[in-house]
Structures are given as C-alpha cells and as structure tokens.
Amino acid sequence: MPDNQKPRLMQGNEAVAEGALAAGIGFYAGYPISPANEISSILSARLPRKGGIFLQMEDEIASIAAVIGASLGGARAATATSGPGFSLMQENIGYAVAAEIPCVVINVQRAGPSTGQPTSPSQGDVMQSRWGTHGDHPIIVLCPSSVIECYLITLRAFNLAEKYRIPVIILMDEVVGHLRERVELPPPEEVVARPKPTVPPEWYFPYDEAAGLVPPLVSFGEGYRYHVTGLYHDIAGFPTQREDEIEPWFERLFEKIEANREDIIQVDEEAMEDAEVALVAYGAPVRSARHALRLAREEGKAVGLIKLLTLWPFPEARIAKLGHQVKKIIVPEMNRGQMVLEVQRVVAGRRPVIGVNRVGGQMVSPYQILELLEA
Amino acid sequence: MEHKRAEEHHYLRTQKKFPTVWCPGCGIGIVLGGIIRAVADLRLDKDKVAMVSGIGCTGRMPVYVDFYGMHTTHGRALAYATGLKLARPELTVLVVMGDGDALAIGGNHFIHAARRNLDLTAIVVNNCVYGMTGGQYSPATPTSAIATTAPYGHIEQPFDIANLAVAAGASLVARTTVYHALEMERLIGRAIQKKGFSVVEILSNCHIHYGKMNRMSTAVEMLRWFRDKTVPIASLQKEQGAGKIGRGMLVDRELPEYYEAYQKLVQVAQKGA
Numbered sequence: 001m002p003d004n005q006k007p008r009l010m011q012g013n014e015a016v017a018e019g020a021l022a023a024g025i026g027f028y029a030g031y032p033i034s035p036a037n038e039i040s041s042i043l044s045a046r047l048p049r050k051g052g053i054f055l056q057m058e059d060e061i062a063s064i065a066a067v068i069g070a071s072l073g074g075a076r077a078a079t080a081t082s083g084p085g086f087s088l089m090q091e092n093i094g095y096a097v098a099a100e101i102p103c104v105v106i107n108v109q110r111a112g113p114s115t116g117q118p119t120s121p122s123q124g125d126v127m128q129s130r131w132g133t134h135g136d137h138p139i140i141v142l143c144p145s146s147v148i149e150c151y152l153i154t155l156r157a158f159n160l161a162e163k164y165r166i167p168v169i170i171l172m173d174e175v176v177g178h179l180r181e182r183v184e185l186p187p188p189e190e191v192v193a194r195p196k197p198t199v200p201p202e203w204y205f206p207y208d209e210a211a212g213l214v215p216p217l218v219s220f221g222e223g224y225r226y227h228v229t230g231l232y233h234d235i236a237g238f239p240t241q242r243e244d245e246i247e248p249w250f251e252r253l254f255e256k257i258e259a260n261r262e263d264i265i266q267v268d269e270e271a272m273e274d275a276e277v278a279l280v281a282y283g284a285p286v287r288s289a290r291h292a293l294r295l296a297r298e299e300g301k302a303v304g305l306i307k308l309l310t311l312w313p314f315p316e317a318r319i320a321k322l323g324h325q326v327k328k329i330i331v332p333e334m335n336r337g338q339m340v341l342e343v344q345r346v347v348a349g350r351r352p353v354i355g356v357n358r359v360g361g362q363m364v365s366p367y368q369i370l371e372l373l374e375a
Numbered sequence: 376m377e378h379k380r381a382e383e384h385h386y387l388r389t390q391k392k393f394p395t396v397w398c399p400g401c402g403i404g405i406v407l408g409g410i411i412r413a414v415a416d417l418r419l420d421k422d423k424v425a426m427v428s429g430i431g432c433t434g435r436m437p438v439y440v441d442f443y444g445m446h447t448t449h450g451r452a453l454a455y456a457t458g459l460k461l462a463r464p465e466l467t468v469l470v471v472m473g474d475g476d477a478l479a480i481g482g483n484h485f486i487h488a489a490r491r492n493l494d495l496t497a498i499v500v501n502n503c504v505y506g507m508t509g510g511q512y513s514p515a516t517p518t519s520a521i522a523t524t525a526p527y528g529h530i531e532q533p534f535d536i537a538n539l540a541v542a543a544g545a546s547l548v549a550r551t552t553v554y555h556a557l558e559m560e561r562l563i564g565r566a567i568q569k570k571g572f573s574v575v576e577i578l579s580n581c582h583i584h585y586g587k588m589n590r591m592s593t594a595v596e597m598l599r600w601f602r603d604k605t606v607p608i609a610s611l612q613k614e615q616g617a618g619k620i621g622r623g624m625l626v627d628r629e630l631p632e633y634y635e636a637y638q639k640l641v642q643v644a645q646k647g648a
C-alpha cells in the first residue's frame with residue numbers, strides 16, 4: 001500500500017492538498033489567508049518534489065491570474081483562499097468562465113462580510129460562489145462536509161474543470177477545513193486528461209460548437225496558435241460583436257453545464273426512504289443535521305437527510321421531488337439563509353421550507369434543528 | 376528590405392484581422408511593427424512565442440500576431456504571463472501593456488514581476504493617457520498636462536516607468552519612443568534575448584486624446600515632441616539635458632532568473648524527499 005493510502009488522521013485542508021496532488025496538480029499560486037493556509041504550506045513542500053510549481057503571488061488577483069495562465073499552458077492548476085481573497089478573484093474567475101479555461105478555486109469560507117472573523121466558520125459565500133463575477137455565467141461549485149469528502153471532491157473538481165472547461169469552486173468552511181478525521185485515501189478512479197483535437201492546427205477552433213458542447217482545448221505551446229480573450233469571441237477566439245457569432249457561443253457556454261447536470265450533480269441521502277421531514281444540508285451543518293437525525297430517530301421521528309455535494313448547478317430535480325415526498329423541509333446553514341432560498345424556489349410552496357441559521361462563527365447546533373421538528 | 380517585409384508578414388495574422396482597431400496614425404501600430412521586426416530578426420519560431428496583453432488599445436495587439444495570444448483582464452497580463460511561462464518555460468513570452476494597464480491597476484504586478492525576475496519581456500506602450508476609455512489621466516500623465524479627467528491641468532507627478540522597473544529589480548530596462556523606430560526594434564530584440572525580466576518602455580502617440588488636449592493634435596506633432604523631448608541616456612548629463620527624457624538602455628545586468636532558481640529548489644526538494 002503506498003504511503004499516502006494508509007489510514008491516518010488528517011485535516012480537511014490537508015486532504016484537499018492530497019486530493020490536488022493525487023489529481024496531478026502541476027501549478028499552485030496563492031496568497032496567505034486564514035483559514036486556508038495549510039493548503040499552501042503543504043503544497044509548497046510537496047509540489048517541488050514532483051517537479052510542479054508552487055508560487056506565492058503578490059495578491060489573490062495575481063494568484064488566480066497565474067493559475068489561469070498556467071492552465072492555458074497545460075498545467076492542472078489551482079489556488080486556495082478565503083472570503084477577502086475570494087472577492088478579489090471574482091473578475092478573473094469570470095475570465096476563466098468566458099475563455100473556458102479549466103481551473104480549481106478553493107474557498108475555505110470565513111465569517112464575513114469584510115475581514116469578518118478570520119478563523120471562524122461561516123457559509124456566507126454560497127451566493128457569491130454562484131454569482132460573484134459579473135455577467136450571466138454558469139459555474140460549478142462543490143462542497144465537502146468531511147475530511148474524506150475534501151479529498152474526493154478535490155479529485156472531482158480537477159476532473160470536472162477539464163471535462164467542462166470551466167472554473168470549479170470548492171466551497172469549504174472553517175469547520176471542515178480544520179476538522180481532523182481518520183481517513184484512507186483511495187487512488188483516483190480516473191484522471192480526466194485534456195482532450196486533444198484530431199484536426200490539424202489550421203482547422204482547429206477552440207470555441208467551435210461544431211466540435212461539441214465542450215470543444216477540446218489545446219494547451220499553448222503545442223503548435224495550435226490561437227487567441228484567447230475575455231471579450232465576446234468567435235469560434236477562433238477573436239473578439240466579435242456579431243450577434244450571429246456571439247449567440248451560439250453564449251448558448252453553448254450554458255448548455256455544456258445544463259446538459260450534463262447528471263454528471264456534475266452529486267447528492268447523498270440518509271434515511272430518506274420513510275422520511276417525513278427532510279434536512280437539506282451542505283458543509284459543516286451536515287454534521288449537525290446528522291446528529292439531529294440520530295436523536296430524532298431515537299424518538300421515533302421519521303427524519304431524513306439530503307446532503308448536497310454539488311451546490312451549483314443547484315440539484316433542482318432531487319430537491320423538487322421533496323415537494324411531494326415529505327411534509328416539511330429544514331435547511332440548516334451557517335449564514336442568514338442563502339441556500340434555503342433555492343430550496344424554497346424549487347419546492348415552490350408545496351411544502352413548508354424552514355431555514356435554521358447561525359452566524360457569529362458558531363456551528364448550527366443539532367438542538368436548533370430538533371426544535372423545529374416540533375414546530 | 377523587401378525580404379524583411381516577407382518575414383514580417385510571416386508573423387502577422389492576415390486573415391480578416393486588418394485594418395486594426397487603432398486610430399489612423401496611432402503609435403501602437405509602430406510598436407507592433409517593432410516587435411514583429413525584432414522577432415523576425417531573431418528568427419523565432421511562431422510556435423514558440425506567446426503574446427499576453429491586458430486591456431486597453433495596447434491590449435488589442437495579440438489579435439494581429441500569429442503567436443499564441445492571450446488578451447487577459449485589465450492590469451493582470453503579467454500575472455497571467457507568469458503562470459504561462461512557468462507552465463511552458465520553452466515559450467518566449469511577450470507581455471504588452473498600456474501605461475494604465477501596467478502602472479495603475481497593474482502596478483503591483485509590475486513591480487513584483489520585476490522583483491521576481493522571471494524571464495518575461497514586458498513592453499509598456501506609454502501614451503501618457505488612458506487611450507481606450509477616452510483620454511483620462513494615467514500614472515504616466517505629466518504634471519500640468521490636460522486630460523479628460525484633468526480639465527484644469529494634472530496636479531500629480533507621473534511615474535518614471537523605466538526607473539521604477541530598475542529599482543524593482545528587472546534584469547534589463549530600456550526606454551525609447553515610436554519616433555525612434557530602429558532603436559525600438561533593436562531594444563526589443565535585446566529585451567527578448569535577455570534571460571530574466573526585461574522592460575522596454577516606449578513613448579507612443581495617442582494624438583486622438585492626449586495630443587488633442589495638449590496642442591499636438593496630429594501624430595506628426597507628437598512624433599516631433601518625442602524627437603525633441605528625448606535624448607540618448609549617455610548625453611543626458613552633457614546636453615542642455617534639463618527637462619529631457621533619456622532614451623536607450625538603462626540597465627542590462629545579471630540577476631538570478633526565477634525559473635532557474637526554481638529548478639535548483641526542485642533539486643533540493645527532491646534530494647530531501
């Protein structure tokens with residue numbers, strides 16, 4: 001058994017770093033910030049050992065920019081940060097969306113707004129992770145609630161980024177980032193390689209919908225000289241203002257995610273078969289919800305748990321079903337109620353959807369959830 | 376000369392890309408010509424050159440050259456280029472930026488790129504103004520000049536871009552103007568060949584905005600200004616140098632290049648593993 005597959009006690013942030021390494025990360029750039037720092041310190045030691053690049057940039061804007069540049073050069077690239085840094089990255093995340101350049105952005109959320117509570121947990125960035133950059137755009141956001149999930153989701157994030165040519169955001173929280181659990185890290189089941197075009201360079205168009213919903217991206221330096229821009233562009237990547245060129249591109253940008261919801265969306269269920277109340281949770285509150293579920297079941301109450309591992313695109317189909325499946329839906333979150341709005345939208349008034357919220361750097365308590373079972 | 380023109384065309388993207396977005400007579404076209412001729416002189420393989428730019432009139436340059444082209448976000452070109460160069464060290468990476476792009480919004484990246492000393496070639500097209508957005512003052516606008524956002528005359532002091540790069544630690548720093556096209560071509564060539572971070576600041580005419588507001592409303596008047604306002608660095612002291620801007624090579628020095636240093640770090644790390 002390779003060293004890193006032996007069972008061991010590990011922190012969430014550490015598992016993210018291990019996941020990135022197992023996924024074949026070749027480039028990491030970041031700027032120090034709590035509670036994400038462990039990820040950079042681990043990668044600063046480990047990446048050079050495998051010949052990869054670790055770089056501390058002058059700020060988070062430079063970090064994400066370097067990551068996108070490296071990705072275009074063919075490296076699997078990632079950066080990690082927390083709220084203030086995540087805010088700074090938004091414009092360039094939008095660039096990666098528009099230019100369709102794969103990358104992974106890890107946000108270990110702290111309590112905000114502003115500097116907030118640097119080492120306290122929060123889930124205040126849920127909507128920012130969806131809509132942080134300006135303009136209509138698709139995005140993929142994944143969210144772990146345990147140490148092993150930190151590892152597995154990171155593996156997945158790199159694959160999804162390559163597969164769909166899109167930035168993938170791993171939205172963690174301080175609890176999960178600093179949590180220690182005993183884990184065995186399995187080797188990756190698959191590592192999605194950047195698909196190569198089968199056409200000669202003069203026939204290659206990096207944004208050609210005729211090549212499929214996700215046209216293959218050739219890395220710079222491989223003989224396919226093309227142009228990349230954040231401006232609206234034609235199939236060759238040159239700026240255009242022609243509606244007949246913009247429309248198919250914009251359509252495809254969304255459709256590549258919409259058409260692949262099943263592949264992208266991951267939702268786990270516990271005790272849902274006979275559940276009358278569904279707890280819908282993601283990140284650290286999954287743990288509070290599971291605790292509440294256990295206590296409730298001991299009292300014979302039919303409570304189940306839906307765990308969202310993909311936040312965006314929002315798992316609409318599964319959540320909509322709850323509108324017919326259970327009597328009540330409870331959404332615990334470490335914010336003033338963000339995902340609860342999505343759940344309410346999708347359940348569309350068929351059943352009561354109630355948020356349980358806690359801010360100020362505290363975990364949602366299982367007892368807060370239990371109280372609502374009575375209500 | 377004929378022969379050289381054919382070589383230049385070899386590096387241009389001719390299909391549907393011309394005429395350029397630039398105003399007739401804009402200095403950015405002269406800079407593009409200088410870059411192409413420098414690349415042609417060095418006989419660089421097109422497949423081994425990337426041009427990275429930010430946002431602005433200058434930022435549009437990668438469209439016209441048949442290299443790998445990356446038109447990034449405003450101010451961030453050097454950071455993108457840093458990632459690209461480290462992922463693909465075999466590429467020659469040319470980074471073209473306007474004065475606002477490189478020194479205002481991108482000022483932090485500029486000094487840190489110089490300090491880090493990765494082998495990039497930065498070409499700063501200094502037209503003393505924000506061209507694309509309509510002539511607002513930039514960090515390179517001279518004191519007292521008129522700009523769209525300085526209708527009473529500019530009260531700030533401009534950066535000395537080249538000397539800033541020297542102080543920040545660049546390996547090679549040069550300054551020239553679009554009037555001095557041959558000198559420009561030569562300096563760009565040397566900058567490309569230099570191992571380490573190199574900067575060529577090129578004074579360029581935005582007669583449409585800067586010129587018009589400052590009594591030089593044609594390209595020719597601005598070119599004359601560059602001719603009269605600048606002197607070779609060597610004669611800065613000698614001449615009635617007062618108020619003149621020095622042209623030529625400011626520094627060309629040996630400093631540890633980042634990627635080479637990183638390779639050594641990799642060796643150390645792998646030995647320890």
Ligand SMILES: Cc1ncc(C[n+]2csc(CCOP(=O)(O)OP(=O)(O)O)c2C)c(N)n1
Pocket residue numbers: 430431432433434449472473474475476477500502504505506507508513
């Ligand atoms: C973040 C951001 N802020 C502002 C702008 C608007 N903008 C576009 S170009 C430009 C300035 C261009 O000036 P300069 O960099 O000197 O280039 P020039 O057009 O003169 O070549 C600005 C402010 C932008 N695109 N992005």
Ligand code: SF4
Pocket residue numbers: 396397398400401402403432502506507580581582583584
């Ligand atoms: S606005 Fe100025 S810098 Fe821009 S293209 Fe016209 S002349 Fe050149």
Ligand SMILES: [Mg+2]
Pocket residue numbers: 431473474475500501502503504505506513
């Ligand atoms: Mg300018």
